Amino acid sequence: MSPPLLGVEGGGRGNAPLMSSSVSVDCISQSGSGLKERNYLGLSDCSSVGSSAVSNVSGENKNNLNLNATELRLGLPGSRSPERDSDFNLLTSGKLDEKQLFPLLPSMDGICSLSQKSIVSGNKRGFSDTVDGFSEIKNSVFTDGKWMFNATGSDSGTPQSVVEAKLAGNAGINVMLSNNSSGTQPSMKKEVPTRAPQEGHNKLNGSNNNSSAPAAKAQVVGWPPIRSFRKNTLATTSKNNDEVDGKPGPGALFVKVSMDGAPYLRKVDLRTYSTYQELSSALEKMFMCFTIRQCGSQEAPGREMLGENKFKDLLHGSDYVLTFEDKDGDWMLVGDVPWEMFIESCKRLKIMKGSDAIGLAPRAMEKSKNQS
């Protein structure tokens, strides 16, 4: 997206364009509007960082250095070019080469798209990792002792300067990122307070951006270092658990739903419902085309036992009843037990003809009596 680029391109003229070009709130100007950023970044923590204060000038330089650093990271994960190292030395020695401003600009596209990739992948870490080099630069600034106050911005003294310093550094990235995907921007920002600590120092060409997103995590072979046996075992288990066992836990709980006479089955995620009523309506909608009777239309709002009663009504009133197969392989009538217990034990659902289900009811009632 061009606006930030334009803004940054104009950075040579001064700091303001760099900062103000951003569409986002994190546009940091030389004025105290940067104060807004402080909240997002949760920089109260950073007061411990010390008295470093960096002007927006150096911030901008940092920004560009960031970009410079990222520019070289277009290689494959894990590949490091020697120039990268020398850039590193540059950074660590804290030499802020303003000449890099201009040559860097054309590369911003690449960088933006890189960071965009990580954003789009939805990984919050993507953001934090693309704030690459920030910490590195910060370090360099600290070691250099280049404390440059931004006169216009600093009213409250050190903490704010620190804030601004961090903001400045981040802002550049924010500019980049936020303009790439404003949609994710809020999430990015929300992330920052908790994720700021996770600003990953990106020393790797290309792999930095990659290593942050979960999709990209896969690209960093062998990280985190866990034996494949362990990874495979746990992956298989969680798949099985979610689908079959219906154990309580995170993730979806899909069970098959079949209906007598229907040519194909459906699957529902039991976790998306919290009552029998919801489940019943959803199933109704799904199987309406197979002429299930409108049995869910009676409304009895606010009653906990609603679902259970309604299903019992089904027995009397309609052609179809809803049954489920539990862990022991028994077919039970839906609605007898509390919802939580139901989803724990339900393996699959079946919409049976009422006539078939009549034999089911007494057994179901008995079993629920035993269970309760």
Added chain:
Amino acid sequence: MINYFPEEVLWHVFSFLTSHPDRNAASLVCKSWYNVERFSRGKVFIGNCYAISPERMISRFPRVRSLTLKGKPHFADFNLIPQDWGGNVYPWIVAMAKGSTNLEELRLKRMVVSDESLELLAKSFPNFKSLVLVSCEGFTTDGLAAIASNCRFLRELDLQENEVEDRRGQWLSCFPDSCTSLSSLNFACLKGEVNVAALERLVARCRNLKSLRLNHAVPPDALQKILAQAPQLVDLGADSFVHDPESETYNKLKNVMQKCSSIRSLSGFLDVNARCLPSIYPICINLTSLNLSYAPGIYSKELVKLIHKCKKLQRLWILDTIGDKGLGVVASTCKELQELRVFPSDLHVVGNVAVTEEGLVAISAGCPNLNSLLYFCQQMTNAALITVAKNCPNFIRFRLCTLNPTIPDAVTMQPLDEGFGAIVQSCKGLKRLSVSGLLTDQVFLYIGMYAEQLEMLSIAFAGDSDKGMLYVLNGCKKLKKLEIRDSPFGNMALLADTGKYETMRSLWMSSCGVTFGGCKTLAEKMPRLNVEIINEGDEMEGRPDDRQKVEKMYLYRTLVGPRKDAPDFVWTL
């Protein structure tokens, strides 16, 4: 005077020497000691199967009864090494069979084991008693059947985290009725069905069975019956646990568990309903080892309830679903804890803040005996590491893995140099260290300065320059294994002290700055090193340019020159 010592006396004295370093040292004293030692050594440990040939090993230690072999480098665990790299045990078994070795025990790690090897093993050594395979691959249940059928005195069959192909045979049934000697049976890593009835009978007749780890295919009902037959068990692993707390099986299991008062170690629970955990509460008080790292179905609440009862725990392996708060409970309950491993539970859920530095600090405060740690965490701080270093100066193994490999201090944004520096400074006995997070050359300066006992160091995405690696190579005198990935160390560091590598077992460098030229130079200089380059991808005709970076390099000292079984993609320079 010492020459006059009769050999019988030396022999007797040496029989008390059990550790390999001690024996190795003794063998260097003089020729006579060397000879007595080599004839009296029964347990041989070979950390790199390519460092020596089977024939030479046998000729030096003719009386070997127990052999431990390690094959692939450690990073093979993380898919960094392609298939068919090597590490095949077959030549060793062939050599020992030919040499009429009286082999009783074979322990293999990260090796390729074929069914043919297992069959030869089973038939060649009549006194064979113990087979332990860790992270191996290449065999099927047919090979296990051969072991079961032929090893009449088999005491131990321990399969840990191996990739085993299931042939749907009846390997368990192959244990003859006359087999009553089993004391340890672990087949938890097998994915396939087993003959449960045969298993029950086997357990019933092996009265010395102390350790039993079952796989997922053994249903809870059978588990309960088996436990009823083996109340003397000390170590139990059960992957398939009860689901329904109302069921008959659950009740039976509960009753049977109460009688298993000898159980000290528990593992498994791959498939469990946490509401059934109370059945094991009676044995918790005696547990010294608990491995729930394969139990994703047990959530923090139930985990905590369980751990609360395990006051004597010395070893705990769990998933990070336990959370910092759960670790706090561990800290306040398990005062005798020595080893803790916290594994990541779900690598794909973003924002799943599982454990952080807080949990670790809590543990260090509550468990001063902690000496071994593997900790996968979301974030870390220098302050936390410094506190941990102060609280627990006894670390022998300290492995920290931040899920984001280059994450800085969560609070200060600084590199984690100071934190790890504190660890190495405080833990004077540290033998193994894995570092992660944002790290500069500084951390390696600390490691070189303070980690005097360090034997194994794992580095990933760390350091700024060659200086980092040099600090380590110069400083860590006892370094045996160094493995580095994705770090900016190049030829300068590699070639600075080439003699160092002969004092080490191996060096792994991947995605670093070393070039073909550098590796070639090293190989030329040091003939007693095998410098292997792993080249995946495009076939390269002729040697690549000297200036080209090497993707993966593995070098190790060896007495037998380049290995003959290297595949096409491995070049020994």
